[in-house]
Amino acid sequence: MKITEQEFLDLINQHKGILYKVSRMYFDKLDDQQDLFQEIILQMWKSLNSFKGNSEFSSWMYRVALNTAIVFFKKEKRKPDKYTSIKVEPMEPDGYNTKKDQQLVHFYKAVKKLNKIEKALILQYIEGFSGQEIAENLGLSEVNVRVKINRTKSKLQEIVKNQGYEFR
Amino acid sequence: MNLDDIKSKMDSDNMDDQTIPQNIKELKTTQLPLLKVRRNLRNEILTQILVFICFFSIPIFLEMNEIAKGLYFILLFIITLITITYLLKMSTFLKRTTDISLNSKQVLINILNELNLTLEVYKTAIVSGSLLLPLLAFVVYTGKAKFEESLLYDIITLNIGPNYLILYIVGYLLISILIVYITNWWTNYLYGKYIKTIEKTLDEINAA
Numbered sequence: 001m002k003i004t005e006q007e008f009l010d011l012i013n014q015h016k017g018i019l020y021k022v023s024r025m026y027f028d029k030l031d032d033q034q035d036l037f038q039e040i041i042l043q044m045w046k047s048l049n050s051f052k053g054n055s056e057f058s059s060w061m062y063r064v065a066l067n068t069a070i071v072f073f074k075k076e077k078r079k080p081d082k083y084t085s086i087k088v089e090p091m092e093p094d095g096y097n098t099k100k101d102q103q104l105v106h107f108y109k110a111v112k113k114l115n116k117i118e119k120a121l122i123l124q125y126i127e128g129f130s131g132q133e134i135a136e137n138l139g140l141s142e143v144n145v146r147v148k149i150n151r152t153k154s155k156l157q158e159i160v161k162n163q164g165y166e167f168r
Numbered sequence: 169m170n171l172d173d174i175k176s177k178m179d180s181d182n183m184d185d186q187t188i189p190q191n192i193k194e195l196k197t198t199q200l201p202l203l204k205v206r207r208n209l210r211n212e213i214l215t216q217i218l219v220f221i222c223f224f225s226i227p228i229f230l231e232m233n234e235i236a237k238g239l240y241f242i243l244l245f246i247i248t249l250i251t252i253t254y255l256l257k258m259s260t261f262l263k264r265t266t267d268i269s270l271n272s273k274q275v276l277i278n279i280l281n282e283l284n285l286t287l288e289v290y291k292t293a294i295v296s297g298s299l300l301l302p303l304l305a306f307v308v309y310t311g312k313a314k315f316e317e318s319l320l321y322d323i324i325t326l327n328i329g330p331n332y333l334i335l336y337i338v339g340y341l342l343i344s345i346l347i348v349y350i351t352n353w354w355t356n357y358l359y360g361k362y363i364k365t366i367e368k369t370l371d372e373i374n375a376a
Contacts, residue, residue: 005192020183030185035199037186042195043268050269060269067268067275070369073201073362081317104177117372120272120329126175139375141271 008048010113012041015058021127022065024073025111025119036072062127063137066120102165110159118152148163201362202279202286206262208358209290213255216297220248226308235320236311243307247300254293262287276370283363287355294351302343 003011012019019040023033044064049061111119124134135145148165160166189195196205223244227237228353266278322328323336 009188009191015180016186016188017182020181020186021178024178024181034186035196037250038189038195039199041189042192042198043200043214045192046265047267047269050267063271067270067272068200069274071200071202071268071275071279071366073204073365074199100179101181103173104181104307107174115372116369126171126178128175137271139271140373 005049006043008045011057012044012061015061019063019067021123022062022069024108026069026110026116027074027125032074035074036069039072040065040068040124057113059133062124062150066137070116070120072076104165106160106165109163110131110156113159114156116153118155119147119150121148122156125153180299193235200279201366202266202283205283205359205362206286209286210258210262212292213251213258213293216294217248217251217255219295220244220251223304230308230312232308232311233315233317233320235317235324236307239307239320239324240311241302243300243304247297247304250300251293251297254289254362258289258293261286273370273373276373280363280366280370283359283366287359287363291355295348298347298351299344301347302340 019037022040023037027033027036044061047064051057055060111122114122120138121134124137131142131145131149133141134140134149138145140148197207224241227240232240263283266275266282268275270278307320310323326333328336
């Protein structure tokens with residue numbers, strides 16, 4: 001794809017939400033999110049030639065963003081987290097207002113317990129990707145993707161329950 | 169759990185924390201394992217070459233006999249040449265990129281292969297450059313002014329007893345094995361974590 005740097009950045013800006021969600025799914029601390037956010041932009045710029053226009057730019061962007069997050073190497077400084085069913089105090093990830101939305105906070109907190117592949121699966125599922133699209137993005141069979149999604153959803157549900165929170 | 173709810177909340181989440189840079193140059197250097205490892209390896213080999221170049225000045229500070237000096241420079245020249253050759257080989261190799269827009273499994277497999285290949289080339293470069301170092305140290309020691317010049321000459325022409333010959337050969341082999349062992353250990357210590365992380369993620373994706 002032949003576009004100028006400014007056109008590329010404008011295009012990224014239009015789909016900024018994708019980068020935000022991926023960074024937010026993979027890291028809890030704001031610094032780490034920002035590093036991943038930047039890394040994704042860098043990798044997109046470097047691999048722009050691989051976008052042939054056969055699919056939506058946003059789909060390609062999702063794939064590069066998730067792959068970058070999967071292979072991104074940075075040790076996250078973990079906050080103390082007991083993962084018990086005892087009363088849970090709202091734990092606020094950096095830069096995040098828990099009062100604003102408890103449900104999202106608990107969701108992101110639960111997502112922390114998933115591995116990198118499970119995070120990619122659940123995010124694509126939430127975003128409404130079809131089984132076939134997810135399978136193509138991850139390099140798995142559709143059957144395998146269905147099994148994994150069900151398993152990940154159950155795992156997520158269990159984690160949220162153990163946090164002492166119920167989604168309604 | 170209602171994931172539809174989560175989606176709409178994610179969509180309306182405040183994204184002010186993240187800003188798009190004005191230009192690409194503003195972005196930080198990459199944190200991807202393969203690129204990080206390659207950057208470090210290039211710096212390490214460049215440092216090694218600089219150290220070898222510094223070695224050229226050793227005879228200026230140490231009194232050595234003429235045979236020792238000659239041998240020293242020949243060996244050092246060969247070591248530097250081997251390392252530079254590997255660096256040149258690596259520099260073209262280090263420019264190879266991995267297409268991150270393939271499917272995740274393929275990206276992980278490619279990165280793992282590239283990482284293993286990069287580290288193997290690096291280990292070969294270090295070992296080949298270092299295998300002559302024990303000889304260099306031996307020449308510096310036996311070439312000191314306090315020793316007779318004939319000592320080194322006798323060793324070169326193998327005018328020594330079989331016991332000494334066996335001792336030198338076994339000694340050299342042991343030191344060589346140690347060099348290979350230390351290089352492997354050092355490489356795994358510094359870069360093994362990257363390989364383990366990628367392998368772990370690949371296992372996660374392959375898990376049925």
